[in-house]
Each structure stands twice: as C-alpha cells, then as structure tokens.
Amino acid sequence: MFFGLGILRGMNITLMNFIRSYTRKRGSGEIGALTTVQYPEERLPEKEKFRNFPFLIYDDKPEDLRCVACDICAQDCPPRCIYIVKETDEAGKPMKKPAVFDIDFTVCMNCGICEEVCPFDAIFMDHEFEIADSDRHDKLLYHRDDLLKTNEHFHKIRPNDGREVDTRLAEAKEAKAKKDEARKKAAEAKAAAKAKAEAEKATEAKEDKPPETEKESDPQ
Numbered sequence: 001m002f003f004g005l006g007i008l009r010g011m012n013i014t015l016m017n018f019i020r021s022y023t024r025k026r027g028s029g030e031i032g033a034l035t036t037v038q039y040p041e042e043r044l045p046e047k048e049k050f051r052n053f054p055f056l057i058y059d060d061k062p063e064d065l066r067c068v069a070c071d072i073c074a075q076d077c078p079p080r081c082i083y084i085v086k087e088t089d090e091a092g093k094p095m096k097k098p099a100v101f102d103i104d105f106t107v108c109m110n111c112g113i114c115e116e117v118c119p120f121d122a123i124f125m126d127h128e129f130e131i132a133d134s135d136r137h138d139k140l141l142y143h144r145d146d147l148l149k150t151n152e153h154f155h156k157i158r159p160n161d162g163r164e165v166d167t168r169l170a171e172a173k174e175a176k177a178k179k180d181e182a183r184k185k186a187a188e189a190k191a192a193a194k195a196k197a198e199a200e201k202a203t204e205a206k207e208d209k210p211p212e213t214e215k216e217s218d219p220q
C-alpha cells in the first residue's frame, strides 16, 4: 500500500472545503459545504429533528391543551425541572388539566425525555434557543401559558412528526368512538332485556293471581 495515501486524501478534502468556502452561497445550509455562518445576521434553515426546550401543545384554543396533568413527564425528567399542579373543580376534585405547569429552563438539559414519555402527545421539543436572560427567576422559569404553542407551530417545525402524531391521534379518536358506540349499544341492549324480563314477570304475576271473590252482601 502506498505510504501517505491517507494524508493526501485528507489534504484533498481540506483543499476542497477551502475552495467551497469561497464558492458556496453563505447561509445556504448546503450539505457537504462548510457550515460556518455569520450568526446572528445569517442563520441556517431550520432542520427537522433539531430540539431544544419543550413546549405544551394545544389544538384549537389554549384551553384545549392536550396535557392532562398526569405528572409522568415531571417524574421522569432527570433534573426534575418540571412542576405540575392539577386544576380542581368547585368541589375541590382534581381535574385532568394543569393549573400550574412550570419548567425551569435554567435547569432543563434539553434531553427530550418529557416528549418521549408523554402518553398524550402533549409536550414536544421546540427549535427555540434564543432565550438567554440574566433574570433567572422571572424570565427563565416558564409558566403554563408561556409554554403553550399551537399544533400548527409543531407542524411547521417538525412536519413529519406532526403528520405522524395527527394520524395517531385521529386513529385513537376513531377507536374510542367505536368503543363508546359498542358500549352504548350493549348498555341499551341490556336495558331492553331487563325491561322485557320485568314486563314478562309482571304478566306472569298477573296471570297467577287468583280471581277476587265477590264481597258478601251485608245482611240487613
């Protein structure tokens, strides 16, 4: 084997990259080209799979957030930077909705575990990264309303995942509707059978009843 071939190949790659750095359109994000850009004036186009801090997703209105405050993400978050308190109704009964959903972004390590463990597709990793602030408590402790973002936003930053999640949710909704319908029909059939049995029982009881004897006339 020719000695120094690897070195020559490496030098060739370095030379090609050097030439490309003058010919490539800056900020194009072209694959194989050098990726240095003049940030913040220049930015690479957002790439799918890029992840940073989590956000809570909602469908139509902010009240329709998917989170049911099950606390799974908070329990599984490695640095425990998620804090959730369930909303309660007038009787004080806990509801499937967070009254408080805080994430301390100074502690979050961008691992994405909260997204992976959420069984309700309610929390996803965002592309947002320019959140630096010196006010650690007021600006970097994100509350529920700061974390809310639309499903459209999710589709914009992660179109493939957005489609996949929508399909999964639509299938689950359809399966649930079918299950509810089957349960409703079974309950109706059961109620009808019960009513029929009661009606038959009442008829039998009426037939078995001895005829009433005529009252003896009052001898006066």
Ligand code: SF4
Residues within 6 Å of the ligand: 066, 067, 068, 069, 070, 071, 072, 073, 074, 084, 117, 118, 119, 120, 121, 122, 123
């Ligand atoms: S984001 Fe998901 S895992 Fe976390 S509390 Fe809400 S529903 Fe549960």
Ligand code: SF4
Residues within 6 Å of the ligand: 054, 076, 077, 078, 079, 080, 081, 082, 103, 107, 108, 109, 110, 111, 112, 113, 114, 115
């Ligand atoms: S990304 Fe990781 S560290 Fe950050 S909130 Fe989610 S689970 Fe916690």
